[in-house]
Amino acid sequence: MLGVGGIAGPLGRASLLVGLVAAVFGLLAAVLGTRRADEKVMRLAPRFAWLTGIASLGAFACMEWAMITRDFSLAYVQKVGSWSTPALYNFTAVWSALEGSILLWLMVLTFLTVGVAFKYRSKLADPMVGWALATMFFVGIFFFVLTLGPANPFAAGPPGVLDGPGPNPLLQNHILVVFHPPILYLGYVGFTVPFAFAIGALVTGRVGEGWLLETRRWALASWGFLTFGIILGSWWSYEVLGWGGVWAWDPVENASFIPWLTGTAYIHSVLVQERRGMLRVWNLSLLVSTFSLTILGTFLTRSGVLNSVHAFSDGQIGPFLLTFFAVIVLASVVLIGWRGDLLRSPGTIDSPVSREGAFLANNVVFSVFAFVVLLGTVFPLVVEALQDRQLVVGEPFFDRLGVPVGLTLLFLMCVAPVLPWRKASGELLSQRLFWPAWGGTLALFASVVLGATGIEPLLTFFLGGFAGGAALRQLVLATRRQGLRGLVGRANGGMVVHIGVILIAVALAASNSFTRSQELTLKLDTPVTWGGHTFELTGFSRLQDDRQTRISARVEVDGTERAPAVTKFLKMGNNIGTPSVLTTLTKDIYVTLEPPVRMDSGTAKIKVFVKPMIVWIWIGGALMAVGTVLAMFPGRRRKPTDPVSAPVPEVAAP
Amino acid sequence: MSTGTTRLMGKVKSWPSWMVMGLVVVVLLTVGATRDNGPLTQSDRIDAISRRVACPTCDGESVYVSRASAAESIRNQIARDVAAGRLTDDEIIANIAASFQARVLLVPRATGFDALVWVLPIAVGVCAVAGLAAAFRRWRLQQGSVPSDDDRALVAGLLTTAHDDEDDEVL
Known part of the structure; x- marks a missing residue:
C-alpha cells in the first residue's frame, strides 16, 4: 500500500510544476497575443488554461490518493492523515489544513480560468479578454508558486511515520465539512474573474460599462457562493461547537465577512454605473478591495499572525501573501490613477432621495461596516506590534458597533426598493411606503404583544416588517404584471435576497436577545422541568473504537429522545461536544452534555439553551441563495429609450 | 383601479394616517423598551x-x-x-x-491607545457621511450648468445602444 501511495508525492509535485509552467506560458501568450494583436498566439492561452486546470486537478487527485492510501511519506498526510479517520472525513482532510486548503483554492482558480477561456473563446481577439486572462494566469502563477514553495502539500515528511493524528476533531464531526469550505472558496476565488476584467478594462482604457456587463453574472455568482458559504459555516458552527451560537466574530469568520461586505456594496453600486455611467472609480475600488481583502484575510488567518478557532497557523506563507496583497493593491491604484481622466463620470446624481442616492448611502454604510470589522480584527495585531502587549477584541465590540450599522442597513432596505431613479417626490414616497410601513408597525405590535422587550430587538422587528413589506410590494407588483417571470431578474431576485436578509436579521435579533440557558443536573428517570420544557435522563450509551470514545446521554426533551454527546478523540486527547438540537419553527431546544461524564453515577449535567427563531436563519440563507439564482437570469428587458423614472407629479402653476 | 378607489387610497395614505402610524410606533417602542421583564436569572x-x-x-x-x-x-x-x-x-x-x-477583556478599554478602536470607526463614519453630503452638494450645484459635450455624448450613446437593462421599479 505504501509503495503505491508513494507515487502521489512525485506525481503531485510534477503536476504542480506542469501547472506553473502552463500558467507562465498562458500569461505570456495572453500578453504577447494581445499586445501584438496576434490571434494565433492568443489562441494558445485557452490551451494553457486547460493545462493549468488539468494540472491542478491532477495535483488534487494525487493529494486525495495520498490521503486514501495513507501515504505517510508526505508531511501533510503525517499532519492530517490517520488510519482511523472514516473515509468521508479522510477525503475532506485534504482541505483541513493550510497546504491542502491552498491546493483547493488553486484548483478552483484554475477551473475558473478555464471557464473564462471557454466562455470567451470566440472573443479572444478582444484585448480586454486577453488582459483579463493574463490577470487570471498571473494570480494562478502566484498560487502555483505557493503550492510549490511555502505551502507545498507534497513536501516529504520525516521517515518512519506510520500513522498520524487525523484532521482537527472539529473537522471530522459533521457532514458540513464537505460543503462549507469548497463553497466558500468558490465565492472567494470567484471574485478573481470580475477583478481580472476590471484590470483588463483599465489596461485597455475601455472603462465604460462593457466590462461590467461581461462580469455581471460572475460577480453575482461569486457573491452568492460567498453568502451561502458563510451561512453554511454558521450552521456548522451552531451544530458542532456547542455554545449555542451561529457567529462568534472570530478572525476567520471576519476574514470571510469583510469581502462579503465590500462585495455586497459592489453589487449594489454597480447598478448605478450601468444605469447612469457614474461611480466608475468607486466601483473599481470596491472590486479591487473585495479581491484584495480575500488575500489579506487569507494572510491574517493562514500566516499565524492572528489566532482563531479555525485558523491554520503556519509562519512560512505570510510574507508571500502580504507581498501579493501589496502588489495587487499597488498595481490597481496605479492603473486607476493612470486612467483617471477616462474614469471621470459626466453625470450627476440629481437627488439623495432617489434609487442611486440610496445605493450610495448603502455603499457608505457597508464600507464603514467593513472598516469596523477589519479594524476590530487587526487591532490586536497593531497593539502587539506597537506596544508589545496582548489584547483581544471580541464579540461585544463587534455587536456594539454592528447593531447600529445593521439597523441603518435595514432602514435603507425599507426605503430603497420603492425609490425611482433620479428623483422621488414626498407624495410618491408617501404612497409607496404606506403599506410597508404599516407592515412594520404590525410586526412591532405583534412583538410587543408576544412579550418582546429592549429597544434594539424591537427596532429590528419594526424595520424588518417594514423592509419585508417593501420587498413584497415590489414582488407583488412585478408578478401581477408578468406572472412568475416577475420573480426573475436582478431587481426582483434582489428582493427575494432582501427577504432572506430580513429573516436572518430578525432571527438573529430574537435569538441574541431572548435566548435563555440553564445548566441542569439530571438523575436517571427523574424528570426536571425548566423554561416550560421537561427533561428526563433515560440512560447512556458508549461507543468506542480506535478513533474515539463517545458517550451519549439519552435525554427525553418533552417526550422526544435526544442524544447530546461528548467525544474524546483519542489521538488528540481533547473532548468535543456534540450538541443535540430539537428544531421547531418558533424555537430550538439546544442541549449539550457537559463533561466530565460519569455513566456509573446515574447523573448527567446538561446545558440547555432555548433559542427563538433559529431555523429562520437557515431559511433566510436558503432564500438568499434562491434569490441570487433568480437575479442571475435576465429580467424584463427595457427599451433604452424608456424613461427610467416614475413620472413626477406636476406642480400646479402658482 | 377605478378613479374613486384611487382617490380613496390617496386619502387613506395622507399625512394624518402617517401621524397616527408614527404615534403608534412610538408608543409601542416606549412600552416594549421600558417595561420590566423581571430580574435576570x-x-x-x-x-x-x-x-x-x-x-x-x-x-x-x-x-x-x-x-x-x-x-x-x-x-x-x-x-x-x-x-x-x-x-x-x-x-x-x-x-x-x-x-x-x-x-x-473582550471589550477594549476606551482610554489610551485602545480608545482608537472606538474612535476610528466613528471618525470614519462621520467623514463618509460628510463626504457623501459634499458630493450631493457638488452635484446639486452642477445641475444648474449647461450639459457638456461629454454629457450629450453619453445620452446619445445610451439612446442608440440597446442592452438588456432592467427597469427595477416596475410601475
Missing part, C-alpha cells in the same frame, strides 16, 4: 458576564463560547461570584482581569 447573568471575558488559553474565543478547561474554570469563578451576590458585573470582570491581565 443567575444563569442569564453568568452568561452575560462570560460573553465579556476572553478565554485565556484559547484563540480569540470568549469564556461563554469556549469549552476549554481554562474557560470552564473562569465560568465557575463567575458562577461563584454571582451566587455570592456581593459584586457587580463590572467588579467581577475587573477581578478576573486583575488575575489574567487585560488579555481576558
